[in-house]
Amino acid sequence: MILLDKAIKYATDVVEGKEITTKEVIIQCKWFLIDYNKRQHKDDFEFYFDTSEMEKIEGILKLLNFATGLNIVGKTILDGLWGFQAFFLCNIFGWRFKTDKRKFRYRDVTLFIPRKNAKTFICALILIILMLTEDKHSEFYSICLDRELAGEVKKAITQIIQASPVVEKYFKLSTTLSGKIICKLTNSYYQARTAEANRNNSIRPSAFIADEIGAFRDYKNITAMQSGQLSVRNPLRFKLTTAYAESESIMLEELDYIRKVYDGVIEDKRMFALLYYAEDEHKWDDIGLQQANPLRIKENYQEIKDNRKKALEKPSERTEFLTKHMNIFVDDIKENKYIDFTYWKKGELEKIDLEGKEVVVGVDLSLTTDLTAVDIMYKKNGQYFLKSHAFLPEDTLPLRREKIDYRQMEKLGYCTITKGNIVDYLVVEDYIRNIEESNCKIKCIVSDPYNALQMMQSLANDYEVIMLKQTYSQLSPSIKSFRDDVYKGNIFYEKNKLLDWCMSNATTVKGRTTDDILLAKENKNKHRIDLVVAAIFAYSQLYLIDESINIQEVTEDYLNMMGW
Incomplete structure (x- = not known):
């Protein structure tokens, strides 16, 4: 099967280092190969790769032709697809x-991918x-903030x-933006919509594409679309975008979540992502160019280099x-991560036994959106x-x-x-x-005198x-020492996915005039x-126990921390 062979070759080349790409794509390819070659054959794995369904998809791709593109106009899409x-297509349609x-x-x-990589084409092809x-009378939509951009997907579908x-x-x-493209075989249709949440509440999308989600600053439109999918068999949600000079983009939150899945902080068996971007150390070199741009077209590369x-x-x-x-x-402010998560995970244990121990209890209190936390340590x-x-x-x-x-x-x-709306x-x-x-x-x-x-x-x-204020002088030494001990x-620590999640979120802020740090709330x-x-x-009440103190190293911050 041509389509599957291309997918397997791409995944294999990525894993073997023959294809320069990002660490997230490498992980996704590893997962695919493991699932395809091993896990799908095990009884306790709930998914399988349906080759018969992929043969149908391949048959469709043989009948579809490229309408635009360098040296591929009129060529069948199956033959011209890149790895x-x-x-991408095999993972979407093959796993069941x-x-x-x-x-x-x-x-x-x-799909997080830059310009000149046929993003609009893949949107059109999916739809x-x-x-x-899909089922008869299904509804499919794309949403975009900009009216002109919203029409691009529809134009690409029409051209193909x-x-x-x-x-x-x-x-x-249909030639109008709001007009529907109707499939006569299934009576299903596609419609392009602009992102106006109050106008997207009364629809029932079997699938929707949030196109250029990097420009979105809130989830109103995504939520409106998802609310209409409650009774749909396959409520597919596609998020396709390029990066933006926008620090409030919801895509930053999406990327954070996806990376936590890849890092093992969060488990999400129903998420698939391909993240193409230049890693920071390669943003001005050819390695970064290849990491970000998987469409290996010579003319495109030369234009990007120019x-x-x-x-x-x-x-x-x-x-x-x-x-x-x-x-x-670009406007994504680099945060100072508190701890390298791989080191943190090395300390995970299945069970912590408290019997016979003298423990300190740390309490971080909240009212509504924060978590109230109770930690026990010895x-x-x-x-x-x-x-x-x-x-x-x-x-x-x-x-x-x-x-x-x-x-x-x-x-x-x-x-x-x-129960209720407060803890x-x-x-x-x-x-x-x-x-x-x-x-x-x-x-x-030990608690903060807040709530x-x-x-x-x-x-x-x-x-x-003990009431401990979250100030630089009182907590910075403990925060630094805790990190050192990690x-x-x-x-x-006893296995706890919520604790892992909190640790993966932890960043630090630095004092204006000192090297003291605090955890950003x-x-x-x-x-x-x-x-x-x-x-x-x-930890603040334990880490100095049994530690000898060199009187020559006692600082004013230390004295303040001890309340002296």
Whole structure:
């Protein structure tokens, strides 16, 4: 099968290093080869690759012709597809549920790719295939902020159909932007729409493409489209875009989520993504050019090189070059990541035993959107052992931006969901008071004097409670030392995906006049770090124990930290 052979060759070349690309694409290709060659044949793997369905897709591609492009006009699309395009299509249409062969494995699909790489063409091709193969009377849409851009996908569909005489007779085309392209075989249709959320609420999309989502600054249109997919068998959501000079783009949050899936922080079996961009150290060289631009057309590469030369000589053209050719969000503020996540994961244990231990409890309190965190830590032989638990109010679940299944997290024991729209502090207090049921002894409880003073006062009747303000002088030494101990392999924690997620979000902010640091309460994507903050609170009361103090090294910050 030509299409599948191209996809497998592309994935193999990527994994073997023959194809220069990004680390995210390498991971996606590795997953594909493992799933295709091994996992699909195992009973406990819920998906399989349907070669018979792919033969149908290949048959369609034999009948479709290129309408535009260098040296390929009139050529069949099957013959002219590049490896990454074949790989993209095979993953979208090939993987199915074993329990329902008509149900696609992948629901959320992202293609992050710069100009001159046939993004609009692949959009058009996907929609044509869906109109021909999905359930009768299905509705397909593309949404875009700009009216002119919204018409580009429709124009590409029209051009491909008109260049394919065998297929053209099965479609009814429209010349207006709002007009529908109708497939006569299935009575399904495609319509281009501009992104106006209040006008996209009454439709029922089987699939939609959020085109140039990098220009979107909120999720209103995405949410409106998704709300119409509740009763659809295959609610496909495509997000295709180039980078923008836009620091508030929702695509930055999407990229953050996708990378967390690749890093193993979040599990999402139904996400597929290809991220093409120049890595920071290669944004001005030919390696970066190849990483960002998988369409290996000599003429395109020469044009990009010419634009690069101009951008290096003319600073005013650098933003345009980096965003549109290297696929870099120029206004994306580089954050100071707190900890290299690979080092953090080395400390994961299945279980932390508290029996017989003297523990410190760190508490980071919240009311609504933050997580309330309770962390338990003890120290033994210079090593630290940590258990974390989160609390959040039930009524906020539909409003939360993060793509985390908190119901599942609760089933796994990582969090507790309390009734109402604010955290129930009585539940939190009961949890803290029950810690000693593990036959351990609470040495002290450490918290920020921000919320729930009444709860902390109640706990103070039975435990030593330390109120620790989140200031540079009080927390910076602990934050730095905790990070050092992670890198030294001295921090161990009981497996908790919410704690992992918080740690992957953690960034630091630096003092204006000193080298002191604090954890930023939330990162640019408004992702939380509350379980990490609670861990630092607990650590602050443990890391100096049994440590000899050189009086010559005592600083004013240290004295302030100790309250002297």
